[in-house]
Amino acid sequence: TQLLEQSPQFLSIQEGENLTVYCNSSSVFSSLQWYRQEPGEGPVLLVTVVTGGEVKKLKRLTFQFGDARKDSSLHITAAQPGDTGLYLCAGQTSGSRLTFGEGTQLTVNP
Amino acid sequence: KAGVTQTPRYLIKTRGQQVTLSCSPISGHRSVSWYQQTPGQGLQFLFEYFSETQRNKGNFPGRFSGRQFSNSRSEMNVSTLELGDSALYLCASSLDRHTIYFGEGSWLTVV
Numbered sequence: 768t769q770l771l772e773q774s775p776q777f778l779s780i781q782e783g784e785n786l787t788v789y790c791n792s793s794s795v796f797s798s799l800q801w802y803r804q805e806p807g808e809g810p811v812l813l814v815t816v817v818t819g820g821e822v823k824k825l826k827r828l829t830f831q832f833g834d835a836r837k838d839s840s841l842h843i844t845a846a847q848p849g850d851t852g853l854y855l856c857a858g859q860t861s862g863s864r865l866t867f868g869e870g871t872q873l874t875v876n877p
Numbered sequence: 878k879a880g881v882t883q884t885p886r887y888l889i890k891t892r893g894q895q896v897t898l899s900c901s902p903i904s905g906h907r908s909v910s911w912y913q914q915t916p917g918q919g920l921q922f923l924f925e926y927f928s929e930t931q932r933n934k935g936n937f938p939g940r941f942s943g944r945q946f947s948n949s950r951s952e953m954n955v956s957t958l959e960l961g962d963s964a965l966y967l968c969a970s971s972l973d974r975h976t977i978y979f980g981e982g983s984w985l986t987v988v
């Protein structure tokens with residue numbers, strides 16, 4: 768069974784602070800995806816990283832895929848209240864099957 | 878371009894009943910997968926269909942089944958509903974292996 772450990776599970780910070788969310792596994796994934804989910808809605812795809820060592824930036828969000836393709840991180844710079852939500856990492860194995868981490872519930876206080 | 882559409886959005890069923898959920902993928906996407914999301918277990922993979930064939934199956938009992946039609950639309954069925962089946966059921970579609978989009982989900986409550 769492939770597992771993804773995501774940390775921290777909960778994070779409450781002030782507007783303007785930086786944060787990093789981690790996603791770790793002992794398994795190798797063909798790609799890793801990050802999603803953000805709002806209450807009552809489906810996950811929205813933020814980014815997909817495929818190559819080991821890959822770094823992608825999406826405005827204030829920076830995503831990194833580990834060299835061995837077993838871990839990933841999401842860094843948010845100068846967090847804003849609009850960043851509040853559940854952040855999920857998901858590792859892809861065969862086909863389109865995703866293994867999800869437990870999620871990080873981020874709250875950014877104004 | 879329309880996203881992944883799931884119906885119904887909300888439904889309430891009684892224990893022992895069955896339920897069918899529907900998913901229309903993004904136009905052109907041939908892969909459809911289903912997930913169950915609960916507070917305790919998070920997001921768990923149910924099954925994946927590609928060109929009407931089940932390509933992957935998660936660790937769920939046989940009460941959970943699905944199918945895909947020639948137009949890529951998919952349905953999942955849960956028979957003999959149990960209280961523990963209450964969850965958000967999410968459908969996802971993809972064109973390539975690395976870009977997977979989710980619908981808003983179907984909220985199922987079993988009473």
